[in-house]
Amino acid sequence: MTYPHELHPSDEQLSAYQDDELDAAAHRRLGAHLAACPRCTARIADFAALSADFALLPPESPGVDLAGVIEGRLTAAPGRPRTTPRAPGWYGLLPLGIGAAASLALGIALGVALPTGGAALHRPVALTVFDPFPPGSLCAGRDACYARGALSSGVMR
Amino acid sequence: MDDADEALALRARSGEREAFASLVRRHQDRVFGFLLRMLGNREDAMDLTQDAFLKAWNALPGWRPEARFTTWLFQIARNAALDLLRRRGSLQFVSLDDPPQQGDAQDPRDAGPLPEERLADRQRIDLLQRALAALPAGYREILLLRELENMSYTEIAATLGIQEGTVKSRLARARAAVLDNYRHHAGRSPDDLSA
Numbered sequence: 001m002t003y004p005h006e007l008h009p010s011d012e013q014l015s016a017y018q019d020d021e022l023d024a025a026a027h028r029r030l031g032a033h034l035a036a037c038p039r040c041t042a043r044i045a046d047f048a049a050l051s052a053d054f055a056l057l058p059p060e061s062p063g064v065d066l067a068g069v070i071e072g073r074l075t076a077a078p079g080r081p082r083t084t085p086r087a088p089g090w091y092g093l094l095p096l097g098i099g100a101a102a103s104l105a106l107g108i109a110l111g112v113a114l115p116t117g118g119a120a121l122h123r124p125v126a127l128t129v130f131d132p133f134p135p136g137s138l139c140a141g142r143d144a145c146y147a148r149g150a151l152s153s154g155v156m157r
Numbered sequence: 158m159d160d161a162d163e164a165l166a167l168r169a170r171s172g173e174r175e176a177f178a179s180l181v182r183r184h185q186d187r188v189f190g191f192l193l194r195m196l197g198n199r200e201d202a203m204d205l206t207q208d209a210f211l212k213a214w215n216a217l218p219g220w221r222p223e224a225r226f227t228t229w230l231f232q233i234a235r236n237a238a239l240d241l242l243r244r245r246g247s248l249q250f251v252s253l254d255d256p257p258q259q260g261d262a263q264d265p266r267d268a269g270p271l272p273e274e275r276l277a278d279r280q281r282i283d284l285l286q287r288a289l290a291a292l293p294a295g296y297r298e299i300l301l302l303r304e305l306e307n308m309s310y311t312e313i314a315a316t317l318g319i320q321e322g323t324v325k326s327r328l329a330r331a332r333a334a335v336l337d338n339y340r341h342h343a344g345r346s347p348d349d350l351s352a
């Protein structure tokens with residue numbers, strides 16, 4: 001018997017088979033089961049039809065070149081290294097601006113002091129407080145909180 | 158692996174705005190499409206697409222080339238989407254990964270064929286969009302990442318911050334939930350489907 005604890009492979013196995021995400025041995029074993037089982041073959045066909053439905057969805061686009069919009073918003077706001085304080089609003093953001101300026105100065109100083117360093121050394125020290133997690137990852141129950149734990153345990157590649 | 162993204166991201170990380178603009182142009186449609194389908198309206202999707210790229214710019218110093226840029230970008234976008242859904246009060250607190258209850262429902266494989274042959278493409282799209290809108294956000298996002306973004310289980314795990322085993326089980330449940338939704342609507346007339 002190929003699946004001793006159950007007569008048929010689980011949805012999970014069938015779904016992973018459909019995605020070609022089973023290891024070679026499991027894929028072969030399931031393929032052999034499918035060849036003899038109309039019931040599981042029908043389930044796989046449903047999964048395949050669902051994928052085909054996704055392929056029918058029309059491509060979406062914002063319809064504008066967001067790079068230009070974002071460039072404008074970046075120019076209007078401070079906050080990244082090597083962005084010269086051209087925008088008039090920059091000075092209005094004190095004391096944040098003071099911190100940024102101090103960081104920038106320190107970063108430049110470090111860059112000068114360590115000319116053989118990589119690009120990372122030229123970054124203002126203040127920016128190293130950025131954690132590697134993307135912003136906006138507030139917790140709201142288990143499904144929103146798992147990102148931090150999993151990432152810090154090395155899931156990220 | 159798209160090395161061009163990583164090369165651009167490295168340049169953007171060191172402050173090159175032109176490189177970042179290229180990244181925006183390369184990915185704005187994908188991020189917008191993902192957010193549109195997560196949120197259900199273009200205005201929110203447009204706002205959050207911009208926000209996601211601005212957050213990406215600000216967070217780029219923390220990005221490491223070991224992390225694929227698109228995976229990292231989609232982490233930012235999905236976090237923004239979940240935050241908005243939470244603020245709207247439309248984030249459902251349901252268990253996505255617990256095993257189904259024993260005897261909960263009929264085995265779907267015994268439920269009879271889906272009406273796919275009878276439905277035109279337009280109806281199938283309507284049916285899918287209706288099903289997606291009805292799903293918990295956690296199922297919706299994993300389906301979008303797999304079916305539209307063609308992410309591998311490893312990439313989905315990194316994007317969602319979950320184990321690959323959880324990707325496998327959650328994706329199967331998400332698919333089963335859409336198929337259940339299809340069956341639920343299959344008894345209705347085609348007019349109802351497009352209503």
Ligand SMILES: [Zn+2]
Binds near residue numbers: 008009
């Ligand atoms: Zn079977």
